[in-house]
Amino acid sequence: MSTPLSDLMLNDRGFVFDPASGETFQLNPTGLRIVRLLQSGLSHDAALTQMVSEFEVDEHTAQRDFSDFLENAVRLGWRIE
Amino acid sequence: MNRLPYIRPNIQRLQAGPVNPFRLGSSPSCVEIDGVPVAELARNYGSPLFVFSEKALREKYREAHRAFSRRYPDVQFAWSYKTNYLNAICRVFHQEGSIAEVVSGFEYEKARRNGVDGSKIIFNGPHKERADLERAVNERAMIQVDNIDELLTLASIVRDRTEPVSIALRVHLQTGTHTVWSKFGFNGDDGEVLQIIRRITTLHNLRLQGLHCHVGTFILDPENYRVAARRLVELAIEAEKIGAGQIRYLNLGGGFASHARLHYQYLPPEQTTPSLDRYAEAICETIIGLWPAGRDLPRLYLETGRALVDDAGYLISSVVAVKKRHLPSQMQTAMAAYGKSAAVMPQGNSRHALVLDAGINLLYTTAWYQPKILPARPCLDTPEPTTVFGCLCMNIDVIREDAPLPSLTTGDQVVLHPVGAYNITQSMQFITYRPAVVMIDSERKVHVIRRRENLDYVQELEAIPEHLATRTAVSRPEPHILAVA
Numbered sequence: 001m002s003t004p005l006s007d008l009m010l011n012d013r014g015f016v017f018d019p020a021s022g023e024t025f026q027l028n029p030t031g032l033r034i035v036r037l038l039q040s041g042l043s044h045d046a047a048l049t050q051m052v053s054e055f056e057v058d059e060h061t062a063q064r065d066f067s068d069f070l071e072n073a074v075r076l077g078w079r080i081e
Numbered sequence: 082m083n084r085l086p087y088i089r090p091n092i093q094r095l096q097a098g099p100v101n102p103f104r105l106g107s108s109p110s111c112v113e114i115d116g117v118p119v120a121e122l123a124r125n126y127g128s129p130l131f132v133f134s135e136k137a138l139r140e141k142y143r144e145a146h147r148a149f150s151r152r153y154p155d156v157q158f159a160w161s162y163k164t165n166y167l168n169a170i171c172r173v174f175h176q177e178g179s180i181a182e183v184v185s186g187f188e189y190e191k192a193r194r195n196g197v198d199g200s201k202i203i204f205n206g207p208h209k210e211r212a213d214l215e216r217a218v219n220e221r222a223m224i225q226v227d228n229i230d231e232l233l234t235l236a237s238i239v240r241d242r243t244e245p246v247s248i249a250l251r252v253h254l255q256t257g258t259h260t261v262w263s264k265f266g267f268n269g270d271d272g273e274v275l276q277i278i279r280r281i282t283t284l285h286n287l288r289l290q291g292l293h294c295h296v297g298t299f300i301l302d303p304e305n306y307r308v309a310a311r312r313l314v315e316l317a318i319e320a321e322k323i324g325a326g327q328i329r330y331l332n333l334g335g336g337f338a339s340h341a342r343l344h345y346q347y348l349p350p351e352q353t354t355p356s357l358d359r360y361a362e363a364i365c366e367t368i369i370g371l372w373p374a375g376r377d378l379p380r381l382y383l384e385t386g387r388a389l390v391d392d393a394g395y396l397i398s399s400v401v402a403v404k405k406r407h408l409p410s411q412m413q414t415a416m417a418a419y420g421k422s423a424a425v426m427p428q429g430n431s432r433h434a435l436v437l438d439a440g441i442n443l444l445y446t447t448a449w450y451q452p453k454i455l456p457a458r459p460c461l462d463t464p465e466p467t468t469v470f471g472c473l474c475m476n477i478d479v480i481r482e483d484a485p486l487p488s489l490t491t492g493d494q495v496v497l498h499p500v501g502a503y504n505i506t507q508s509m510q511f512i513t514y515r516p517a518v519v520m521i522d523s524e525r526k527v528h529v530i531r532r533r534e535n536l537d538y539v540q541e542l543e544a545i546p547e548h549l550a551t552r553t554a555v556s557r558p559e560p561h562i563l564a565v566a
């Protein structure tokens with residue numbers, strides 16, 4: 001059982017509540033931004049482009065961290081479309 | 082566009098409720114306060130003992146003042162007396178430049194005796210005696226009118242004066258908090274305030290100069306202030322349109338959060354309490370952005386209480402007994418519901434417990450907040466959930482249901498923090514004497530700012546009727562004589 005990203009409840013400080021499992025998580029500000037972008041309906045590519053335009057990061061690093069982050073999210077029981 | 086600094090994105094799973102406070106591994110301790118050993122304080126001034134850090138008071142005040150004055154040209158803080166009206170504390174804030182905010186004749190008189198001029202007193206509250214209002218009018222205090230009866234009393238006081246008297250109106254607003262403090266002032270959302278303002282324009286000798294709104298207390302979201310500030314500005318503009326003249330000041334009350342932790346609060350205060358800059362930004366940006374161009378900005382008053390004093394106050398207390406406590410499962414549920422405990426107990430159905438020499442009569446705020454309790458000596462063992470009882474002979478005297486504490490023994494001291502807001506003013510003498518209060522100054526010198534109570538002090542106001550005055554107080558009735566069969 002995994003929880004679709006759209007069901008996760010977040011606050012502005014990156015605190016996440018998963019209503020399906022009752023578990024709670026803490027995102028750092030960049031992690032929070034990624035989840036927000038994906039929740040808003042952006043594709044992975046579009047979210048990545050947006051991250052690079054908002055943060056001081058090169059595309060290569062951003063891409064690597066982005067995939068690591070999503071893998072980690074899946075391991076923690078989140079469903080990434 | 083300026084890009085933000087990048088950090089690797091990260092997710093961390095948080096531990097379930099009650100486990101979180103015990104993640105720390107080793108036990109944190111509080112061996113000294115502002116460089117003065119806790120053991121020495123307890124030895125010299127007794128236990129329990131309230132301790133205030135003058136340095137922390139001044140630093141916090143300056144931080145708050147800086148946060149606002151950097152963003153706004155005309156800011157004035159008014160020390161909220163009820164939050165802590167020990168004279169030494171009030172005087173520290175007055176020295177720093179704060180005027181006074183009072184809510185009764187008693188507090189008004191206290192502020193005057195602390196050297197505050199009447200014109201530097203903001204007079205709030207839902208009940209102001211006529212005599213107190215007369216005095217406030219004569220001394221040109223800033224009266225924040227709470228209700229229509231008060232307004233009419235004031236109108237009758239000022240009727241025959243030669244000069245008009247300035248007043249402000251207290252307003253309550255829907256700002257997004259759980260509850261609106263509608264007990265106080267006039268409704269600013271449904272037109273009631275505007276009706277009252279129209280009424281003021283018809284009253285002789287009263288001039289509306291200010292609008293006041295105290296959103297609530299321990300407000301964790303600065304956005305509530307953004308809404309309050311916006312609504313006050315809108316009301317000020319409307320007030321002028323209906324002939325009340327220009328509003329000279331906006332008073333945003335108090336309510337900024339300290340680093341206390343609510344019972345149900347999951348994340349520690351370091352993560353939840355907004356910085357004073359964030360409150361300042363919400364308020365100042367809003368007023369500056371919305372105030373009509375070309376008009377002098379109104380003066381901004383703030384009546385910040387707990388955020389300035391809470392973190393500067395400690396209570397030293399001593400362990401007087403160590404216990405083990407058995408908790409049947411239904412009681413665990415009940416305690417969780419009562420709000421002082423997490424629902425799951427890592428130790429099964431028994432728990433360590435301590436009795437301290439201080440009770441909840443000194444710690445009124447433990448009804449809502451859970452103070453940190455730290456041992457006053459370094460401890461190597463891991464903290465375990467421990468119930469901390471107070472010393473009162475009452476079952477409800479529980480200071481913390483499950484504080485993470487290492488094993489302590491009788492005679493050990495602990496330090497409770499933060500306890501500087503509202504505990505002193507709301508404490509009551511009950512069963513034992515209230516303790517001394519000391520303040521550590523910036524040179525680490527310790528000053529007693531309130532002595533420990535004694536029997537003479539507690540009984541000072543009592544009187545004994547003549548027929549009870551003889552010293553043989555206990556008379557003994559004849560015992561029943563039972564017939565032996």
Ligand SMILES: Cc1ncc(COP(=O)(O)O)c(C=O)c1O
Nearest residue numbers: 161295298335336384385386387
């Ligand atoms: C009118 C008014 N001003 C200021 C305060 C101080 O509030 P706080 O200690 O939350 O800053 C209060 C407290 O309730 C209040 O009622």
